[in-house]
Amino acid sequence: MMxxxxxxxxxxxMRKAAMQRGVxxxxxxGTHQATCLILRFDGGDLPTVDGVGPMAGQSQFRxxxxxxTRARGMRHGEISAMQETERAIRTVVQAAQKMAQVRADxxxxxxxxxxPRSYGVTGEIDVTGQEVSESDVAAVLGSCDTPDIGGHRTIxxxxxxxxxxxxxxxxxxxxxxxxxxxxxxxxxxxxDRAVVQNILHCVKRCDLELAGLASSAYVAGISAMxxxxxxxxxxxxxxxxxxxxxxxxLRGHMIFADTVRIGGAHVTRDISKGLGIPLDLAERIKTLHxxxxxxxxxxxxxxxxxxxxxxxxxxxxxxxRSELIGIMRPRVEEILEDVHARLEAAxxxxxxxxxxxxxxxxSQVPGLSALATRMLGxxxxxxxxxxxxxxxxxxxxxxFAATVGLCLFAAHPQDECWDFDxxxxxxxARSLRRxxxxxxxxx
Amino acid sequence: MRPLIHRxxxxxxxxxxxxxxxxxxxxxxPLFRRLVxxxxxxxxxxxxxxxxxxxxxxxxxxxxxxxxxxxxxEARPEFQIRQMAVTGxxxxxxxxxxxxxxxxxxxxxxxxxxxxxxxSVAELDAVAQVQVSVELGGALRIAxxxxxxxxxxxxxxxxxxxxxxxxxxxxIDHRDxxxxxxxxxxxxxxxxxPEALALIASAQPIQDRLRALxxxxxxxxxxxxxxxxxxxxxxxxxxxxxxxTLAIHAALDLLNRDVPVVDMRNxxxxxxxxxxxxxxxxxLTRTFEQGLASQ
Numbered sequence: 089m090m091x092x093x094x095x096x097x098x099x100x101x102m103r104k105a106a107m108q109r110g111v112x113x114x115x116x117x118g119t120h121q122a123t124c125l126i127l128r129f130d131g132g133d134l135p136t137v138d139g140v141g142p143m144a145g146q147s148q149f150r151x152x153x154x155x156x157t158r159a160r161g162m163r164h165g166e167i168s169a170m171q172e173t174e175r176a177i178r179t180v181v182q183a184a185q186k187m188a189q190v191r192a193d194x195x196x197x198x199x200x201x202x203x204p205r206s207y208g209v210t211g212e213i214d215v216t217g218q219e220v221s222e223s224d225v226a227a228v229l230g231s232c233d234t235p236d237i238g239g240h241r242t243i244x245x246x247x248x249x250x251x252x253x254x255x256x257x258x259x260x261x262x263x264x265x266x267x268x269x270x271x272x273x274x275x276x277x278x279x280d281r282a283v284v285q286n287i288l289h290c291v292k293r294c295d296l297e298l299a300g301l302a303s304s305a306y307v308a309g310i311s312a313m314x315x316x317x318x319x320x321x322x323x324x325x326x327x328x329x330x331x332x333x334x335x336x337x338l339r340g341h342m343i344f345a346d347t348v349r350i351g352g353a354h355v356t357r358d359i360s361k362g363l364g365i366p367l368d369l370a371e372r373i374k375t376l377h378x379x380x381x382x383x384x385x386x387x388x389x390x391x392x393x394x395x396x397x398x399x400x401x402x403x404x405x406x407x408x409r410s411e412l413i414g415i416m417r418p419r420v421e422e423i424l425e426d427v428h429a430r431l432e433a434a435x436x437x438x439x440x441x442x443x444x445x446x447x448x449x450x451s452q453v454p455g456l457s458a459l460a461t462r463m464l465g466x467x468x469x470x471x472x473x474x475x476x477x478x479x480x481x482x483x484x485x486x487x488f489a490a491t492v493g494l495c496l497f498a499a500h501p502q503d504e505c506w507d508f509d510x511x512x513x514x515x516x517a518r519s520l521r522r523x524x525x526x527x528x529x530x531x
Numbered sequence: 532m533r534p535l536i537h538r539x540x541x542x543x544x545x546x547x548x549x550x551x552x553x554x555x556x557x558x559x560x561p562l563f564r565r566l567v568x569x570x571x572x573x574x575x576x577x578x579x580x581x582x583x584x585x586x587x588x589x590x591x592x593x594x595x596x597x598x599x600x601x602x603x604x605e606a607r608p609e610f611q612i613r614q615m616a617v618t619g620x621x622x623x624x625x626x627x628x629x630x631x632x633x634x635x636x637x638x639x640x641x642x643x644x645x646x647x648x649x650x651s652v653a654e655l656d657a658v659a660q661v662q663v664s665v666e667l668g669g670a671l672r673i674a675x676x677x678x679x680x681x682x683x684x685x686x687x688x689x690x691x692x693x694x695x696x697x698x699x700x701x702x703i704d705h706r707d708x709x710x711x712x713x714x715x716x717x718x719x720x721x722x723x724x725p726e727a728l729a730l731i732a733s734a735q736p737i738q739d740r741l742r743a744l745x746x747x748x749x750x751x752x753x754x755x756x757x758x759x760x761x762x763x764x765x766x767x768x769x770x771x772x773x774x775x776t777l778a779i780h781a782a783l784d785l786l787n788r789d790v791p792v793v794d795m796r797n798x799x800x801x802x803x804x805x806x807x808x809x810x811x812x813x814x815l816t817r818t819f820e821q822g823l824a825s826q
Contacts, residue, residue, distance in 0.1 A: 175546030
């Protein structure tokens with residue numbers, strides 16, 4: 089676990105360096121599209137007009153370059169062909185740099201795959217009636233027992249979500265308070281190590297320094313949910329192309345994340361298979377005519393299936409929109425069923441608020457909100473990401489929720505476990521104690 | 532599965548190659564960009580110009596250009612000097628100055644260096660001070676102050692006219708030119724001319740008998756009177772010694788007697804050397820006194 093901490097800490101240093109330079113690239117490696125935004129941080133020139141708040145901290149930065157391209161070599165949010173992915177990243181980074189006319193050296197990356205799994209861990213230390221100091225916070229974070237995440241897994245996020253001092257729980261900041269026992273709840277998100285290493289390698293091959301790594305389920309939640317939802321408890325369903333990410337927020341912190349490895353690409357593939365048309369056309373038909381709720385009018389709306397096979401009959405078929413809905417709906421239902429199962433497994437029912445926010449590119453299909461209401465509960469809404477300064481209109485839809493969230497993550501990262509100096513406090517003390525014991529035993 | 536065997540890149544692939552990507556990034560880095568857009572062109576232009584200009588043909592061309600331009604400016608009538616006026620100098624000195632400068636008029640004043648002219652004129656012995664200026668209307672004005680002759684210095688091979696500070700004014704052939712000037716002789720006399728002038732002023736009562744002052748051993752003065760009378764003066768306090776001698780002369784009529792040398796070198800003991808007639812008279816007087824005594 090320590091080497092992970094070192095990597096993460098090095099990334100934090102890199103992020104600090106990038107902030108100092110003022111330019112950082114944000115790279116969303118999705119299954120369907122790769123997006124790169126170049127952010128310029130010009131050091132908090134907040135608008136001084138009355139009634140304009142700090143705008144969730146996003147007034148600090150401005151998007152000066154944005155580019156999107158079709159993702160290549162990605163499956164289920166993981167790299168399947170390194171060279172192709174590298175090309176996609178090069179394309180998108182170069183285009184964004186060209187728009188920004190600035191070279192970006194640091195990149196903050198999010199990805200959706202790698203089977204994220206949540207662990208809740210607790211730590212407890214004795215503070216003996218003293219004031220809780222920062223080192224105590226570090227010590228209690230360090231005292232969390234590491235769960236057995238498996239040798240091939242690594243930790244992506246380790247966020248303290250709750251502190252409790254004696255019997256008082258729900259403290260957001262225990263420093264300066266007096267008590268006897270300090271306990272913390274920490275949310276660990278573990279992902280496959282190989283996937284992360286592939287991404288690290290791929291970004292490095294593009295001459296970029298990695299300044300941060302985030303799960304796209306998490307960052308989509310940051311951007312698509314309003315602050316109240318994050319505080320009161322809500323789930324964000326980020327419906328991507330290859331995966332559907334689930335993140336549950338409570339009291340402003342993510343407490344659970346998971347992914348369902350089905351997404352919009354599977355719907356496209358179903359259409360392609362079912363109608364015998366190429367994937368490009370299937371994608372086009374899905375975007376232009378797709379839907380989930382069939383009405384009587386849909387039987388009369390005919391969709392031409394043009395083709396280039398040379399078979400005249402085959403190239404001039406037509407289907408009705410209700411047929412298309414009949415293909416798409418089972419797959420979306422399957423996704424939502426899986427999501428529901430995951431939410432139930434996570435104990436979403438026991439949360440005080442049952443709000444669900446649907447976002448991501450695949451959430452744009454008409455009729456989804458009605459279907460989701462039926463399957464997931466009454467409090468479902470479609471979420472769009474926050475507007476951020478300088479973001480092109482074309483990149484303002486739900487498909488860019490993770491990208492926008494990653495910008496907010498870059499500007500205001502959540503406290504992670506590795507932000508606190510744990511080893512420096514624990515290691516010397518422990519080794520010193522060990523040395524003293526050795527002396528006592530042997531002399 | 533995509534083919535893993537390396538093939539030529541598909542032309543429709545929008546992705547930049549690694550090299551192109553790196554070049555773009557390099558081009559976007561500010562330092563490199565400034566180097567290429569500002570430093571390199573400037574260096575090229577400067578280097579090219581330097582390489583071109585250092586060719587001998589170009590050097591000659593530039594030289595001839597600048598020469599032509601300079602000549603055309605110099606030749607303008609505004610910068611011409613047509614005559615020279617020497618003021619404050621005797622005709623002989625003025626002629627000497629003209630000869631020394633030997634300017635061909637008209638001349639452009641870019642060709643003249645007033646400092647140099649001034650130094651050149653100041654080298655003349657007779658010139659105490661000189662001011663060279665260009666007057667409106669193209670005249671070169673040389674204002675000269677001459678040295679005033681104070682004494683004539685006779686040296687073994689020549690006669691020199693000196694001013695009051697001992698600076699040479701001119702060589703002269705014979706004294707008849709300036710009979711009013713006192714005469715000094717002896718090696719190193721020019722270094723003590725102010726003292727000599729003071730002595731001559733003190734010797735006013737015997738002005739008609741004064742012939743010359745002679746410098747002895749470059750340290751003290753002898754006053755030479757007619758009838759080859761000599762008053763030897765000390766190194767210091769020469770003037771007082773001379774005045775004392777004149778006082779003795781006034782009281783005892785010393786210098787009109789047969790006394791060839793009055794030696795005042797030791798102020799505590801003025802000494803006189805008697806002439807042969809006086810010596811004879813003294814001896815006779817003493818013999819006479821001894822005779823009287825022996826009787």
